[in-house]
Amino acid sequence: MMKLYLIVFLCAMIFLGCESKKEEKESTTKFLVTSPLKKDTTITRQYVCQIHSIQHIEIKALESGYLQKIYVDEGQKVKEGQPMFQIMPVSYKAEYQKAQAEVNFAEIEYKNTKLLADSNIVSKNELSMAKAKLDKAKAQADLARTHLNFTEIKAPFSGIMDRFHVRKGSLIEEGDLLTILSDNSTMWVYFNVPEAEYLDYKPISKDTSIKVNLEMANHKIFDYPGKIETIEADFNNETGNIAFRAAFPNPNGLLRHGETGNILMTVPIKNALIIPQKATYEVLDKKYVFVVDQNNILKSRKINILNEMPDLYVVDGITEKDKILLEGLRIVKEGDKINYKYLAPEKVIPNLNLHSE
Template sequence: MKRTLMLMSLCALLCHTSCTSKKEEKEPETKLLVTSPLTMDTSIVNEYVCQIRSIRHIELRAQERGYLEKIFVDEGQHVKKGQLLFQIMPRLYEAELQKAQAEVRFAEIEYQNTKRLADSNVVAPNELAMTKAKLDKAKAESALSQVHLQFTEIRAPFDGIIDRFLVRPGSLVSEGDLMTTLSDNSQMWVYFNVPEAEYLDFKSKVSAQHPSVSLVMANNKTFGYPGTVETIEADFDNETGNIPFRATFPNPDGLLRHGETGNIRMLAPVKNAVLIPQKATFEILDKKYVYIVGPDNRVKAREITVGAELEDLYAVTGGLKDSEKILLEGLRKVKENDKITFDYESPRSAMAHLKLHAE
């Protein structure tokens, strides 16, 4: 019995000693990664919603009244300048032309007879002049009839793409009725609105006469050809505070069509930008913060002001100095006023694999 009690006491002592030693063991500290902001000249990407328009987009309307006799093309078809598109029944206008041509011949005969009489001093010169005026009037009416007949043929004024037909063969069309539209998509005009502050920055910082821009299409893919900003409209919109820009894009493959939408991306230079990685920040109630590592190796949260957003970086305009240290990794592992051990990585090394536009 005594031996049993001694064994139980010894086991309890060993167990207590083992637990105490485990409690006294310290968990190895995890080193976190710290860096500093990087000050350098860079470019930020400003993005604007845009509307894509054909360089020429016109309405094709009937110029004469009549029944639409024939359509020679199909919707969405590429057509050439001068190609016949629509034919309005021409018989009435052909008859009017024949009548006008007959009146011209009659007036010519009358003029020739009067001229012979005038040459023989049989009639007064005034009568010859009146006959000549009558001939000129007949010729003018004949030319006008010829124009009316030509208007029964609607031809393409330039190379382009035919849109949907608004009439069908047999339709009675009146002068001015819309038949379809025609788009010249060889180049595209892309319109986008720029806020006043960014317009002023653009005018003061962009030295190129026609700066290059890129177009992100509705499928989030970048259009394969860069465009150039060629025109800025004269006036600001007082309601929105924006001014319209127009960029021109080549469209050799015909991918862009009139009426598409997308986003314009335009680089804007920034001098002495204070850059930090986006992953070094966290957000609370729509405000961005970083952890500052103080001289005592304790972390403190500080709000920052982000002036511009790059692909992997923020350009900070307030709340941070380039001489301060910020926590780069392990933000979720710490809380306010924690003391940490860390490895320091230089700003250029920390941002070497990130996307930034150096000037």
């Protein structure tokens, strides 16, 4: 019986010794703790965008006939008024010459009638009819000259040629597509903004010089910033988005019609609560932090991510006075009592280089 008590006593001592060592280990482990930083800041939001030339039009034939000459080449820069295509003008020249001859005849007839009318040999009505006949001949000549001019197609503005849809010698009809001309001196970039974010932008949208940057498809930032010029009138009821348009100068011609990219818009946020991403953990797609209470006990607290920055979150659900666990989130659980070392957020945030664990 005495041996049994001795064994129980020894076991109890061993257990107490282990607990004492565990408590001693826990008491010597200090966790890093910090607080949210409250300050005015900016965030950069990203939107997929479509890039369009400021002018991008189809060049079509204005008259029927054989394509006699092509003065330009695909991809070539052309200036406003520069000849591009020539449709065989022979028949149109003949029509114009015929119309001009009728003008000459009607003009002679009018002059003769006027002499007779001045001598009271013919009535003023006959003079009026001769004048009307002359005006009609001039109008027909002007129309014939217009048709003749349409056989030479000139650039309506300076731009870059697209590929040809016809070749020299082709028989073309009025309205056939010849090529496309793009003015890439300025690019219009369209992107869609969700309703909630639009409401954030609206107070600053009165400033027509809101600057944005363009991230191109190769993930490089375009050299020239743009500015938001217009916002569409209506929301898309299916997507809940509204379209913005930004204009970008394109002096080197790097951007072309049809490209894609991302608009980067910097937005100011007042009194933002900022915490390190590494101070958060996730459960079922929801973000949490460990808050240390006045008794050094860990309490799990759900937070909402309002915006994301490199290594940082802008959140709500906590206050700037709360103390949150910064490291060791994977080795503790809710209800644990800890010893900690407090680091001010002004010292923690500038030195972050890791994402949340």
